[in-house]
Amino acid sequence: MIVAAAICPSPPLLAPELTGQADILPELRAASAAAVARLLAAAPDVVVVAGPAETTGPCDPAGRLSLASFAPALRQGRPLADNSKKRHAGPAVASPAVIPSAVAPSAVIPSAVAPSAVIPSAVAPSAVAAPPLPLALGIGAMLLDDAGYTGPRKLHGIAEGEPAATCLALGRQLAASAPRVALLAVGDGTARRSASAPGYLDERAAPFDEAVARAVREGDLPAIAALDTALAAALLAAGRPAWQTLAGALSAAAPQAGYRAAEHQPADRPAASRPHTAVLYSDAPLGVAYLVATLIP
Amino acid sequence: MAIVNRTPDSFYRPGLTWDESAALERVHAVIAEGADILDVGGVPAKPGPEVTVAEEIRRVVPFIERVRSAHPGLVISADTWRHESARAMCAAGADLINDTWSAWDPAIAEVAAEFGAGLVCSHVGTLTPRTRPHRPAFTDVVTDVLDRVLLLAERALKAGVDADRIVIDPAHDFGKNTWHSLEITARLSELTATGWPVLLSASHKDFVGETLGAGLDDRLAGTLAVTAVGAWLGARVFRAHDVKETRQALDMIASIKGDRPPADAVRALA
Numbered sequence: 001m002i003v004a005a006a007i008c009p010s011p012p013l014l015a016p017e018l019t020g021q022a023d024i025l026p027e028l029r030a031a032s033a034a035a036v037a038r039l040l041a042a043a044p045d046v047v048v049v050a051g052p053a054e055t056t057g058p059c060d061p062a063g064r065l066s067l068a069s070f071a072p073a074l075r076q077g078r079p080l081a082d083n084s085k086k087r088h089a090g091p092a093v094a095s096p097a098v099i100p101s102a103v104a105p106s107a108v109i110p111s112a113v114a115p116s117a118v119i120p121s122a123v124a125p126s127a128v129a130a131p132p133l134p135l136a137l138g139i140g141a142m143l144l145d146d147a148g149y150t151g152p153r154k155l156h157g158i159a160e161g162e163p164a165a166t167c168l169a170l171g172r173q174l175a176a177s178a179p180r181v182a183l184l185a186v187g188d189g190t191a192r193r194s195a196s197a198p199g200y201l202d203e204r205a206a207p208f209d210e211a212v213a214r215a216v217r218e219g220d221l222p223a224i225a226a227l228d229t230a231l232a233a234a235l236l237a238a239g240r241p242a243w244q245t246l247a248g249a250l251s252a253a254a255p256q257a258g259y260r261a262a263e264h265q266p267a268d269r270p271a272a273s274r275p276h277t278a279v280l281y282s283d284a285p286l287g288v289a290y291l292v293a294t295l296i297p
Numbered sequence: 298m299a300i301v302n303r304t305p306d307s308f309y310r311p312g313l314t315w316d317e318s319a320a321l322e323r324v325h326a327v328i329a330e331g332a333d334i335l336d337v338g339g340v341p342a343k344p345g346p347e348v349t350v351a352e353e354i355r356r357v358v359p360f361i362e363r364v365r366s367a368h369p370g371l372v373i374s375a376d377t378w379r380h381e382s383a384r385a386m387c388a389a390g391a392d393l394i395n396d397t398w399s400a401w402d403p404a405i406a407e408v409a410a411e412f413g414a415g416l417v418c419s420h421v422g423t424l425t426p427r428t429r430p431h432r433p434a435f436t437d438v439v440t441d442v443l444d445r446v447l448l449l450a451e452r453a454l455k456a457g458v459d460a461d462r463i464v465i466d467p468a469h470d471f472g473k474n475t476w477h478s479l480e481i482t483a484r485l486s487e488l489t490a491t492g493w494p495v496l497l498s499a500s501h502k503d504f505v506g507e508t509l510g511a512g513l514d515d516r517l518a519g520t521l522a523v524t525a526v527g528a529w530l531g532a533r534v535f536r537a538h539d540v541k542e543t544r545q546a547l548d549m550i551a552s553i554k555g556d557r558p559p560a561d562a563v564r565a566l567a
Contacts (some may be wrong), residue, residue, distance in 0.1 A: 020507070020508075022510075036552035051352065068433070069434035070478035071474075072438060072476060073476055074476075135432060135434065195344075197429075198430070198431035198432075199429070288431075
């Protein structure tokens with residue numbers, strides 16, 4: 001049963017180590033941290049991170065984002081800049097005791113730079129034995145680490161071309177994996193929002209992203225399930241399978257007792273089946289659409 | 298290797314040599330400033346309006362013919378990834394094909410062989426021509442570069458390209474983020490150690506801008522720093538917009554290495 005779900009994007013620059021001296025998009029990082037905090041506030045038995053990957057299937061829950069694959073200079077685990085101010089630590093869940101001394105030797109993390117509650121877990125990825133994760137799952141793992149979450153987690157990759165029906169079924173299956181499941185769907189909108197975007201400008205990109213954001217804001221799970229997969233692929237919207245997995249997971253959730261429908265919800269669908277939603281960020285400042293949202297059944 | 302773009306929209310000083318007479322004047326100037334090679338291209342690397350093969354040829358081939366007749370001894374490089382364009386440019390007098398897009402068109406090596414021209418074997422990761430990198434990640438970027446350029450050099454040899462005319466290029470910024478471009482700069486000795494001559498193309502590129510927080514018009518010092526490191530580590534060809542400054546930096550490094558005597562050594566020798 002899903003007790004909470006969230007959507008976060010997966011630009012590598014969410015890892016503050018990768019942006020050098022600059023603090024790039026701090027508001028996006030803050031929104032993502034807030035979304036994960038709301039997810040964890042539901043006291044889940046397990047957090048499932050789902051995101052696009054080369055193949056569909058579970059990944060090692062001990063896996064972490066490989067910062068060195070994006071920034072070879074970070075190979076040694078040496079922070080090249082003071083990133084402590086860029087990170088959004090969880091509500092004091094992390095304690096020094098959860099960081100084995102062999103993983104994060106004190107010499108690597110100057111105490112003045114990184115107070116114990118803000119140990120940048122991703123700074124010392126080389127000490128984690130597990131293989132590096134697909135980007136989206138690595139970002140999800142990092143967000144959980146940053147929130148201080150040390151409970152059970154599952155990481156599930158979804159192949160980028162996976163059809164909607166498969167994603168929806170996977171979502172239902174993940175929702176049924178424990179009595180209280182929190183789902184973090186990690187993935188991005190289109191990458192063709194401007195001439196300087198990674199995929200150059202495509203006029204269809206902005207309306208596509210707006211439709212996704214509207215569906216999420218309205219908790220319109222059928223609309224998410226019905227997203228045009230071919231168009232999503234053409235617009236480089238890598239998050240599509242993750243969103244549809246989320247739609248499948250939430251459609252399996254029974255409505256909460258005492259749920260009060262938002263006024264803007266159309267009457268043609270039973271409002272009680274729609275999750276409470278909040279969109280915390282929806283913009284494309286670098287040509288890639290980033291969406292941060294929470295959806296609570 | 299001096300850059301003369303026959304384009305209206307290249308990233309640095311767009312349209313500077315779009316006009317043919319301006320381009321020819323530029324050629325005379327860069328030769329006077331010390332260029333040994335002229336790199337002529339008709340299609341920008343960045344995404345933008347399509348430039349057909351016919352249009353590329355129209356932009357570049359008559360120009361190469363004029364440069365060839367004016368400067369018979371100059372090495373002319375054709376900056377193209379399409380074998381049809383490369384063939385026309387070699388027929389017009391180009392000596393080297395600068396295939397920045399890493400043999401996206403595999404027939405390009407045959408063209409180099411056919412004309413006895415040189416070939417640049419480059420690395421772009423998974424990019425197709427005129428697209429931007431999106432979150433490239435490498436277990437080890439230098440290994441990835443080495444694997445690709447050595448494979449292409451081997452293929453070029455098999456296609457019949459003269460072994461003395463093969464150059465390798467890690468291609469800074471192409472399919473790489475700034476960290477990756479810094480890494481291939483720092484470890485350029487791993488490329489020069491292969492024995493193939495290495496081309497370094499860093500002039501005013503985004504990794505210089507991002508590293509220094511410098512806009513397009515403020516990257517000369519960063520470019521020359523990369524040039525100096527590359528020269529020290531053994532790169533042999535330097536693709537440059539600023540020929541005089543690049544030549545001076547390279548002469549300085551050559552003298553530091555002991556490969557070139559100072560121009561005028563009198564100080565404390567009287």
